[in-house]
Amino acid sequence: MTLIKNVKRKLSLLFVLMLVVNMISSNLSGNTSVVKAASVPEDFRLTSVAMKEGNTVIPWDQPIVMEENKRISLSLAWEIDNGAPLDDGDQKTIQIPDIFLPVASTGGTMMMDIDGEDLVIGSYSIDSNNLLTLTFNEVLKTGGIYEEDRSGEVILDFKIDVTKFIDDASKIIDFGYEAFRIPIMVKSPNNKGNHITKSESHEHENPSYVDWTVDVNTSLDIIQDAFISDQIPEGLSLIPDTIQVNKLKVSYNGTVTGIGEDVTTSVRAASGTSISSTDFTLNLGEIKEAYRITYRTNITEYGKKGYTNNAVLKNGTTELGTDSKTIPTLIKGSLIEKSGIAKNYDGINSDKIEWTIDINKAEMNLTNAQVNDPQITAINQKIKNGTIKVWELNKSGGTWSKGAEVTNLIKGLNGKESNEDLAFPIQLGDLDKKAYRITFDADIDYPADYTPEITCTNEADLTADGGITENVINSVKVTRGALLTKEATGTTINYDTKEISWKLVANQGKHTITNATLHDNLPAGLTLKRDSIKITIGGVTKSLSDFIVNPGSGDITGEKDVSPDLTINFGTINDIVIIEYVTAINDSELFGSKFENE
Structure with a gap:
């Protein structure tokens, strides 16, 4: 029989713990990580869990602004069922969620104040797995004088390690009972969150819509009556079904x-x-978490100088913050573009231009699209129909690239067999936002009179149903090699050689020249050695006897008042001519002089 009934007892275990959050990826109620504890025996249970700062209770549903080394007390009330077996040496355990870590003693004596007398009722210890073990002695054993109303309170001091909240400021600490799955939120006093921030994304070229993102309350404040509103600017139209709200x-x-x-x-x-x-207002209710609102707007008008979208967060009717985002402009691609490049085949000259026409980078729905590049507009060039090819154009972000070749498909649209050449105008049919690239070569048509540079101009146009007509003109400058260059290849004159080597290059532009004649005037003091003359045309070595040469024989000497010419008539040429020869210095007084050889 119990001698003392309904005696009020209080067990106080005072030791210091540090709160450390275990980063668990599981999620409860959308946002909160769960920190689980082991199950507790049914005859020994927690009856309440409270958190305090000093003597002030901290509500579990409010963010804890945690400064460094700030301590908070955790009070765990427990009880043992009446009649439940308990003997000297029996142990009861409480799994402390592993966001709490001891920083002082991990064991000690349990004391109970009974009728003004402090009695030792056992000991406590916390192991490396955060398991709190209460080991009881005979004072509270079943059959003893204190076997009824066996209850107490464990008071733990801890501090919160905020670095453990880097991934998520919200956790649920689980003491093994459904009633004690307790949410906790920790925020820094230097929280850099905002009431509201806004951002957008859209395709760089030809966007048909803009995606918007509004983040609310990343500052983790308590807002009793949160409303978010957004006014859609002119030129854009909200798609209502795209609004999504997430914690x-x-x-x-x-x-x-x-x-x-x-x-x-x-x-x-x-x-x-x-x-x-044109606008929306969302009622978020009472919040302490952060939210993200995403939505999409269609573009209804291109060409505006800017699109500014404002979002506002209010607590009831009180404005807490606003943010806006301006899109400077929305870029629409071209219907037709043209570019060309002169292809250099020998390091000096070009014989053709490679042209590229890009169609429908605007990604419009065109019907009966046709491209024309008439020969009559191709100045200084001749289009080669056999080189016309058509390719799909693919876009990634704001970059276009050549895709699969579809020349045979386009030939079919133009009534051509696969072995026949395409020719302008070219039918492309209906373009369901598709883009194409047409490539072809044009032979350069140099004028009869030599010019070192010519301009090749090409014009193309695109037509489609609905009165669509676009025209583009592009020009390519083509340079040619010089008709004649001359250089001395042995410019260092010494007493041993007493010679200068010369090299003449004619017709680098590979122009067709009839009755081509070289005149080389020899200055005084130099003697041209006839047997040193070497001639190549188009890389092929020629003999001096192949041409009409004047004088017909012997070396040629320049004198003070007479500057004789070496004249070579090559007839008709259309390739590069190289003439090399050696001159001897025949007047020792002229060593070190500058010779003008024309």
Whole structure:
């Protein structure tokens, strides 16, 4: 029989713990990580869990602004069922969620104040797995005088290690009972979050829509009556069904780390929520978490100088913050573009231009599209129909690239067999936002009179149903090699050689020249050695006897008042001519002089 009944007892275990958050990836209620504990025996249970700062209770549902080394007390009330067996040496355990870590003694004596007398009722210890073990002695044993109303309170001091909240400021600490799955949120006093921030994304070229993102309350404040509203600017139209609302995972310092629970349905159904194509207002209710609102707007008008979208967060009717995003302009691609490049085949001269025509980078729905590049507009060139090819154009981001060749497909649209050449105009048919690239070569048609540079101009146009007509003109400058160059290849004159080597290059532009004649005037003091003359045309060595040469024989000596010519008539040439020869210095007084050889 119990001698003392309904005696009020209080067990106080005082030791210091540090709170450390275990980063568990599981998610509860969309945003909160769960820190689990072991199950507790049914005859020994927790009856309450409270958190305090000093003597002030800290509500579990409010963010804890945690400064470095700030301590908070955790009070765990427990009880043992009446009649439940308990003997000297029996142990009861409480799994402390591993966000709490001891920093002082991990064991000690348990004391109980009974009728003004402190009695030792056992000991406690915490192991490396955060398991709190209460070992009882005979004082509270079953059959003893204190076998009824066996209850007590464990008071633990801890501090919060905020670095453990980098991934998520919200956790649920689980003490093994459904009633004690307790949410906790920690934020830094230097939280860099915001009431509201806004961003957007769209295709660089030819966007048909803009995607918007509004982040709310990354500062993790308590807002009793949160409303977010957004006015859609002219030129854009909201697609109502695209609005989505999610809770956000946010670090204790306000940095967004992930997407949480989708709460779109409840927000849409809330009183005060309204959505149209020109604006929306969303009622988020009372919040302490961060939220993300995403939505899409169609582009209804291109060419505006800017599109500015403003979003506002209010607590009831009080404005807490606003943010806006301006898109300077929206770029629409071209219907037709043209470019060309002269192909150099020998390092000096070009014989053709490679042309490229890009069609429908605007990604429009064109019907009966046709491209024409008439020969009559191709100045100084001749289009080679056999080189015309058609390719698909692919876009990635804002970059276009050549895709698969579809020449035979386009030939079919133009009534051509696969072995026949395409020719302008070219039918492309209906373009369902498709883009194409047409490539072809044009032979350069040099004028009869030699010119060192010519301009090749080409014009193309695109037509389609609905009165669509676009024209583009592009020019390519083509340079040619010089008709004649001359250089001395042995410019260092010494007493041993007493010679100068010369090299003449004629017709680098490979122009067709009839009755081509070289005149080389020899200055005084030099003697041209006839047997040193070497001639190559188009890389082929020629004999001096192949041409009409004047004088017909002997060396040629320049004198003071007489500057004789070496004249060579090559007839008709259309390739590069190289003449090399050696001159001897025949007057020792002229050593070191500058010779003008023309």
